[in-house]
Amino acid sequence: MFQRAGSSRSFPKHFNPGTTGSSSGNSASVPDHGSKVSARSETSLLVLNAPEPPPPWQELSGRVRRAVLAEVNRPSSLTKCFVSVLRGLFPILRWGRHYDRKSFRRDLMAGLTLASLGIPQSIGYANLAKLDPQFGLYSSFVPPLIYAVMGTSRDIAIGPVAVVSLLLSSMTQKLVDPYTHPETYRSLVLTATFFAGIFQASFGFFRLGFVVDFLSHATIVGFTGGAAIVIGLQQLKGLLGINHFTNNTDVVSVIKAVWFAVHQPWNPDNFLIGCSFLVLILIVRSIGLRKRKLFWLAAIIPLLSVILSTLLVYLTRADKHGVKIIRQVKEGLNPSSVKQIQLTGPFIGETAKIGLICAIIALTEAVAVGRSFAAVRGYQLDGNKEMVAMGFMNIAGSLSSCYVATGSFSRTAVNVSAGCETTVSNMVMAITVFASLQLLMKLLYYTPVTILASIILSALPGLIDIKEACRIWRVDKMDFLACLGAFLGVLFGSVEIGLLTAVIISFAKIIISALVPKTEMLGRIQGTDIFCSMRQYPSAVETPNLLILRIDSPFLHFMNANSVKERIFARITGGCDATMTRFVVLDMSNVTHIDTSGIPAVEEIHKKLTSNGVQLAIANPGWRVIHKMKLAGLVDIIGEEWIFLTVSEAVEACGCGNEEDSSLSG
């Protein structure tokens, strides 16, 4: 924000001191308009003599080359190359050799804790995705195994998550009704999972990591909060034991449906069981949060609740009195689902779209989770490798009856708390899930549906981050707007509308910032050679005869060139002492890009000023800016002698240098 120049005295001996001295001397007397400033400091000449900036495609190709070749360290032989690629793809080959028994013991404990939380959650999320319970368990078996050998994060716990489950069901049920056509619905979900995997893997291969940055932090906070409330509202169906529910996810429809349902005769038993276990889980969890040693209690309470409630229902035969139970859960390992993936048919485009959205949301969650824990534990996460791993795990998952899995925040936190060391904890969890799929499914017969709702509901408060929303409000009002937009969009529109609102607001923010022209009047901080914004630093003072304007926009292009021009004209003609202004110094240090609309604007400014008898000086043009100005012949029009390296050099050349300074050097 500052342009500050050493006085000419600070140049070293190899800069001709005579010339420099005379320059300061000359500049003390006001030069004639248009006269060449005879002695220019050598630094100013550097501006014009800078080498050409690399053309855009060279920068781009360099960027791509660096990104792609980052892995390949020019191996000497083909075998070594193969081994290096293999190790890149499967990080387990690297860390696996040093894996010891102590680490395994910790991973085992973490994995078992994870499974006790993961099994009931997976069943609940399958319910949210409108799939049979076993699909949630399938998704907690194959994907974690694949991730364990391919992933670079040591902490992430893989499995189905709430937001993606909601996203999948809310979008897929628009194509096919999950209750009347369960087969078709399931095949669409699996196809969407397949597409999600393909997209994720391609993002990783082509190093398009930035797609996860499309959603800003603020919009994720808003979106997740909104989705949590929507998920919570969806749970009212299970909690209240409602038969006929709405397929819409917005607040208004759900409240209408609930209102309608509670005015019919209904059985309060579901509600009572659900609520009491919800309260139990929440209390135990809050104890777990307070006493770090009891965190395992918080981790296994969902499983305990399932066991307790199942026993309760079994003993009291409450299912005969209207308590809904899960009944049959298919036993056995994931069946193959290769044939269910439909790459033709009327829904192919829609399914690909669902896959893309789920891929991005799943990656956003996983990368956010992975990054935050990697930062805590002090290691670096390779975003592109993560994407490849997630992609492969979802492709493999889609072929084995799994739906989109990703890194879950709540389970990752439990994994870390339980002391996981490597991805082996995911393997342990997967094997535990496998065992329970083989052996324990019969025991779920009497599990009440309402307990699943309680488990999901108990996980939601962690998704609504009011504190963070307040912080965003405090720091950045525009970001809060994006946050609020996403939140309200999800709540009152649909999940897609919320996402779209968020992305549009975020991009609009960039466009508007790039669009709105800002010019700042610079003043000198008295007694120094520092020129800075007079609004930001009220102690800065104007220089007589001189108007120093800084263009505070990174781009001088079609969207703002005209307004910048008009603002400068307004500043010049609107000044109280218009006749006094003899020089205008345009500080272009913040302008990094100029286009073929921006250049004529500067040209017109020069023309207009010249016709008013005012001399224009350009200070501090960027690399690309000066290059384009040279190409367009603008440098010749303005005159090389009026282009300076720093504002203070320009001011000196205008004869308005620091008086104290020039008197010293004169």
Add this chain to the structure above:
Amino acid sequence: MFQRAGSSRSFPKHFNPGTTGSSSGNSASVPDHGSKVSARSETSLLVLNAPEPPPPWQELSGRVRRAVLAEVNRPSSLTKCFVSVLRGLFPILRWGRHYDRKSFRRDLMAGLTLASLGIPQSIGYANLAKLDPQFGLYSSFVPPLIYAVMGTSRDIAIGPVAVVSLLLSSMTQKLVDPYTHPETYRSLVLTATFFAGIFQASFGFFRLGFVVDFLSHATIVGFTGGAAIVIGLQQLKGLLGINHFTNNTDVVSVIKAVWFAVHQPWNPDNFLIGCSFLVLILIVRSIGLRKRKLFWLAAIIPLLSVILSTLLVYLTRADKHGVKIIRQVKEGLNPSSVKQIQLTGPFIGETAKIGLICAIIALTEAVAVGRSFAAVRGYQLDGNKEMVAMGFMNIAGSLSSCYVATGSFSRTAVNVSAGCETTVSNMVMAITVFASLQLLMKLLYYTPVTILASIILSALPGLIDIKEACRIWRVDKMDFLACLGAFLGVLFGSVEIGLLTAVIISFAKIIISALVPKTEMLGRIQGTDIFCSMRQYPSAVETPNLLILRIDSPFLHFMNANSVKERIFARITGGCDATMTRFVVLDMSNVTHIDTSGIPAVEEIHKKLTSNGVQLAIANPGWRVIHKMKLAGLVDIIGEEWIFLTVSEAVEACGCGNEEDSSLSG
């Protein structure tokens, strides 16, 4: 692009020289990590003590207030206020009082010249818009009169133009066929004109002048060039006397239609007449361009051609041998068309869209024309008033059987060459058109249709600006891409696709520039306190123990915060002497915006560096950036003593100051 600091000696006496001196002295010895830099220059403290920047809504409301209240200079009474508003709306009230006979004589000549060019062009453009010839003349009567009393440009000649005529017909004929349902088609065109007027007037009233900046200079060059070729191809119908032509405007469809037509039996007379007059017009125009005194010849040659060709056909009765003639042109003044404006019905949305697009294109052309001539003649154009004037003239036009009129480049050039002084030349032209509508329409009976095609074709070379395209290529390759996209989009897609391509490319350019993270390593220009990009200035050298990185992106936000972070990590860990780096100075002078994703990124950089035993210093944060960093508590995390005003101060504090310098001052 530079951060340059005066040596501490350049501070004036009221800065405690002892402190400053000891600071330089201290800084020569390497300070301990984390130890407070005891003596900070007072200028650095200014960074932290800057007042709060105005919140976004205050800036916005200020902007709006300034814009809206610009006109109203707090008049003392209601009458004066009314008069001032009236004068604002009707500039003729200002300049009319000083209007003299000499000016009128010049305007009269210009207006008559203008009419001689405008009448045949208007008929031709009406043909292009697929309306009867008289509608072109209507549009050259009412709108110029309205503009004459409301417009602020002294040069613009108002009337129908080629691109807007093409746009209107190509979009409206998708709704209704102009040949089978001429009545409905006409009413849709008039409704679109009405909407265009409403949009234009609202843009002006709400000071949304920036909408005309949505199209960059480069895209306009490309779009106009493509549209000119498309218009030329459409003229093949008239030139060849083809009966069945395509309704599509893309090159492929038109060439197919022409190919099909010339393989049927056809009459070459139309072609011969058209071509010979086209050659005649082009030759006379090129003479007019060379000899400035004969410009009037170029201006009246279209009218002469019409008269000559009409006479030719009348005398030879060529219409009986297959030469197509205009036949009946409705005589008399513009009829009212209030009843034809349909504000209900199935096409209302589409018509509004057509109106919006035409409004923007028409304004873009008019404002570009107006601005360029205003710049030549040295007066200021009020963009918002222009929009209001254009809006009212089109609203009035739509109610009196006119279609969208705007400022035409070719006619404005003739108007200026003919010596126009004020908008009175438009009035003269309008009255001449009125007279010819009353008296001369019968004479157009035998005018061959092909001559209209020749007149339009002769105006097209001016729209294809190959020279400018070459200049754009030379200066800015990305801009050329936008230009080419618009050109090819119009040529091979449709007018709308061309526009859409242009807008998308232009915006994508901004988004990409905002997205791509750039960091530059800064080096010191030997012997000075100037730090600058080592790529741009190869003479700059690295400072030992110190890495100075400048973030070369205007935004540090969700789209690039992660990549900037990763690049900085890569720079630090990838340096050949990683262990040597003890300080990282982050020059944030180019960062004007930071959001709630950017702040955690800086925080993580700090955390990561600290864990590696490296101290982070921030130099030159912008107003909003430092404010948000303070709000988010980031300043406390980094430490106030590590935030500096300039890079050189930061370097000095890191103990890597200019040795020569410190030895002098020590």
